[in-house]
Amino acid sequence: MIRATEIHAREAHFHPDDTITLDEMQRHRRRMAMVSDGGIAFLLDLAETVRLRDGDGIGLDDGRILKVKAKAEPLYVVRGQNATHLLTLAWHLGNRHQAAQILEDHLLIRREPVLRAMLEGLKASVIEIDAPFDPEGGAYGGAHVASYDHGDAHAGHEATPHAHD
Incomplete structure (x- = not known):
């Protein structure tokens, strides 16, 4: 082989x-x-x-x-009311050990109805999309330095995926 x-x-x-x-x-x-x-x-x-x-x-x-x-995957776009709110939402997701892709003004996470209910209960905006998923690698190896350079790697994320309300 x-x-x-x-x-x-x-x-x-x-x-x-x-x-x-x-x-x-x-x-x-x-x-x-x-x-x-x-x-x-x-x-x-x-x-x-x-x-x-x-x-x-x-x-x-x-x-x-x-x-x-x-490959495009079923994800949620999670937005906060401001930067502090988004950081709080990220903390709640991290506290539940959820993989997340961190972008400048939103997070991407895998679709999970229980998480959606929690996030909406915390006053987050949650939108379903299909898009490639590239979460943070973690603190103990596997983190990729380029994850903070979202220029071409994430261009058009919200224009290309199929958004659903």
């Missing part, structure tokens, strides 16, 4: 031979059998667990490179 043991950062210049579309959970792996969008079967076999990001490349041992595409 073809093996993948090398990851190319999305900032690196590479020419992909195919793509692989993965949700956030599938993009946080060390070892797993996978199939590219074009049908290339391979074994992801990394030395340690890696959080793959949209645009990263997976290097196959036959020389081909697969470009990672982040």
Whole structure:
């Protein structure tokens, strides 16, 4: 079986031979059998667990490179009434160990009706969308420095997803 043991950062210049579309959970792996969008079967076999990001490349041992595409997932856009309120909402989510993507004026979290009820009870605005999810990696490894540079990685988040009220 073809093996993948090398990851190319999305900032690196590479020419992909195919793509692989993965949700956030599938993009946080060390070892797993996978199939590219074009049908290339391979074994992801990394030395340690890696959080793959949209645009990263997976290097196959036959020389081909697969470009990672982040799959849209059912999420909530969470907005506060002001910055302090948003920080309070983030604290409540963190207190419940919920993965969250932190953006300048809102949070993205996975859809969960109990959380929605809690957030709305705390006077948050909660909107359903389908979008790629790239949560913070955590304090004990796995955090990615580029998570604070949301320029091109998150451009159009709210224009592209299908928003529902």
